[in-house]
Amino acid sequence: MSPTLDHTSGGCIAARQILDRVGDKWSIYIVMMLSEGPVRFNQLKRSIEGISQRMLTLTLRSLERDGLVTRTVFPTVPQSVEYALTDLGSTLLEPVSALAQWAQVNSTQIQRARADFDAGAGKADEQEVAGVTRIRFG
Amino acid sequence: MSPTLDHTSGGCIAARQILDRVGDKWSIYIVMMLSEGPVRFNQLKRSIEGISQRMLTLTLRSLERDGLVTRTVFPTVPQSVEYALTDLGSTLLEPVSALAQWAQVNSTQIQRARADFDAGAGKADEQEVAGVTRIRFG
DNA sequence: CCGTATCCTCATCGATACTG
């Protein structure tokens, strides 16, 4: 393990804040769709399976507010609006991709752990119980 | 920017799954508290500001189910229970810390973006509007 | 000390309908 992992109080707060930002239901989908260049509103809506118009608007506004995406209106008729990652938004892709990669690498292990846990649920004699290796003093 | 960022369909799914896992309100706090060694239930409860007993239990169960933490019961009187990261849980700390570091580095920039956005809200003449640089065709 | 059970609240999000 790396000895330089940041698990200080500040690190916790920072982690939570960014997870609040990008941990919602749709943000990463949008960020990843925009990773290759600007995309129009309805293009996003079509390519992100299951997103509602409402949530697409809300999530884009929120990303725009945080300086992660830009919104550009083209006054054509009918109008079209393009969304694109800012430089800041682009840099976010790196740690997010690292997380995604971790997930892909360890997904089978997690699935097995879940299956094992669910299989053993309720069986008291399968629970891990340590012997009394220490006496309480206090 | 790195040319090897994974924004494939599989990468999206993987990202969402891990964010569902670790993006909830309390998981990172717990994982980070356990990063330096085993901690007992009530120690966790005391050190994680604002967590309820209910949510601590639920989140720990969920982390245990996914093979990220272990639960060890010491049959002392009264009983004590220690939680610790598994090897898998430890490896998760790295991408999570990367995210936290990104958040810390860019937090001021985000705060300013928010302030700017909120200040300009409602003022139509401040919105970014592109000229008609292309004609719609179909 | 370490939980589980119950109730209650509030934010999130989908569905639908309507505007420039």
Place this chain on the structure above:
DNA sequence: CAGTATCGATGAGGATACGG
């Protein structure tokens, strides 16, 4: 095409009380 407005369901999560 790109939104906004409104409503309703759902579920996450806090408070509290109780049990092993």
